[in-house]
Amino acid sequence: MSTPRPAPRAVALPGLVEMLLDAAPIPVVAIDADGRVTYANESVTESFGWDPGELVGLPVQTLVPAGVDGVGDDGHDGVGLHKDGTPVAVEVTVTSLPVGDRGETWLVAGIVDLSTQRSTEGRLHSVGRAYLTLAQMNQAIVRAPDEATLYAETCRVAVEQGGYLGAWVGAADDQGRVLPLATAGVLDDYIDHLEITVDPADPRGRGPTAVALREGRPCYSGDFRTDPATAPWHELAAPYGIAASATLPLHLAGRPVAVLSLYSGRSGEFDEDMRALLAQVGENVSFALDGFAAAERLRHVAAQRSGLLHRLVSVQEDERARIAADLHDDAVQVLAAIDLRLGLLRQRLEEAAPDLVPSVETIQDTVTHAVDGLRQLLFDLEPPAEHSTCEAAIRDAAAHIFVGQPLTWTLDCADDVSLPEVERAQTLRIVKEALINVRKHAQATRVDIVVRRRDGGAEVTITDDGVGVDPDQLVPVPGHRGLETMRDRAEITGGWLRLEQPASGGTTLHFWIPGTS
Structure with missing residues (x-):
């Protein structure tokens, strides 16, 4: 047989106290000296599923298995028990309350459901x-x-x-x-x-x-x-x-x-x-x-562009080589032979008909000038040697362009600069065009060429102490596209080119060619 529940105590809470506890928004129970519930407010129903009358007379462990020992203002965390047996995280605050005329003291416990807060x-x-x-x-x-x-x-x-x-x-x-x-x-x-x-x-x-x-x-x-x-x-x-x-x-x-x-x-x-x-x-x-x-997609487009560039440059170089070979084998050789024969003719005329010598000399000078022009054209058409380095190719070009010129030139090329064949050819052609412009227009006494490795490619700086560039020369005109041609050569490889004119005078040309276009 089950043990019968003791009857509720006859002692009741003071009326005002009971009214306050009834209105409390949290579950509140009163416990007598034997640890049994003597009062419970309506909030216990919402949090724990118990009807207040059901709890009265039951041990407080029914609601808080660990009990409610200790009186103090600070609450302590614990575990409450729902009527269906589900554990509930709670905070228990206990205070003492005198009741009745015999000095009896009950404990009043406020039990806060923490499950919602913790959730x-x-x-x-x-x-x-x-x-x-x-x-x-x-x-x-x-x-x-x-x-x-x-x-x-x-x-x-x-x-x-x-x-x-x-x-x-x-x-x-x-x-x-x-x-x-x-x-x-x-x-x-x-x-x-x-x-x-x-x-x-x-x-x-x-x-x-x-x-x-x-x-x-x-x-x-x-x-x-x-x-x-x-x-x-x-x-x-x-x-x-x-x-x-x-x-x-x-x-x-x-x-x-x-x-x-x-x-x-x-x-x-x-x-x-x-x-x-x-x-x-x-x-x-x-x-x-x-x-x-x-x-x-950009890489694919870049790869296609690189392939087209290599084919374009290859075709250009092949065509340049063919033209150079034709000029060398035909026109240059013929004109050189004419120049030689005019020289022999001039020698004979010096004795036989001196009055004709000036005319022959004029013709010979014209032929010589034409030969020099064709040889310069051959130099312009000439590609860099197949296995030459950037430094060697630029040095040879500068030496050829400035031969006999009243200026000093220097070349400072880093050892780690190396470019594929197509990029090396474009670099050399830009350098040639820049140096020829200096020779023809700058009136410079000094030219410095610096080549450095940068971002996997080559950065070239050409500085002269000449008279600078006329702004009108920066605008392309038919038949004169030197600067535009150089810029096009750089940009077609994926590089860049810019021209600067320092306040101190002279001109500085910067350009960069990537290692792989």
Whole structure:
């Protein structure tokens, strides 16, 4: 037989005190010296499910298993017990209350239900962690050099910073199977054994991952263990403590190409606030994918451009070589022979017909000038020697251009400057044109050429102490495009060229040619 409950004490709380306790917004109980409840207000019903009359006469341990020993102003945390046996986090504050005429003292305990407060604190903590996770993911997105690193870092940050059990990025193969591209966390074994397809006719193709891939929308499972959409994986997931999941589509050019799946050990983890933050994660990763695709398109265009440049320059150099060979074999040789015969003729005329010598000399001077011009043209057409260095090619060009000129020139070329054949040819042609302009127009007494390695290419600086450049010369006119031609040569390789005129006088030409255009 069960022990009968003792009858409530005859002693009652003072009327005013009882009114105050009845109005209290928190559960309040009074306990006699035997530790039995003598009073309970209506708030115990809302927090613990007990009717106040049911508690009167029961041990206080019915409500607070550890009891309410100790009197003090400061509350202490403990565990309360709901009528259905569910534990409830509580804060208990105990004070003494004299009752009756015989000096009897009861304890009055205020019992605050902390479960809602702690749930709110936990929610705030989760949201705060989610913001930090988003910030860390943004850093990973900015720093990731490629798609594989982006996926791996996103998963790592989700687990390490977000506190998720596991994270993975998956995409469908040619057979429609969804395979992992990157994983992180303690669920690798679970993820390795997942069987997912994008075929909606297959039950494994109707879960969150497949829906996110097919429809491009996020899917959330608040209770993974009971959600019908995750039923094909309940048995597999059971040992791993997966309680909730979020699956985010990752887009490329607006089309879903992969998914990011996150698993939590807490049911209901992905509320509206969390979903809004995770949506930003998906958008940011998708933005990065678009960036990688754009960069790849640029690389492809650059590669095509480089190929076209090499073919263009190769054709130009071949044509220059053919013209130079024709000039050397035909016109130059013929004119040189004429010059020689005119010289012989002049010698004979000095004795036979001296009055004709001036006319012959004039003709010979004209031929000599034509030969010199053709030889200069041959120099301009001449490509750099196949195995020559930048320094050797520039030094030979400067020596040829400035031979017999009343100026001093220097060349300072770093040892580590090396360019492919096409870029080396363009560099030499720009240098030649610049030095010829100095010889013809600058009236300089000194020219300094400096070549340095920069950003994988070569930066060339040509400085003279001449009269500078007339602004009108900077405007291209038909038949005179020296500066524009040099700039075009630099830019067609992907480089740049600029002309400066310091206040101290002279002219400085800077240009840069990349190592690989």
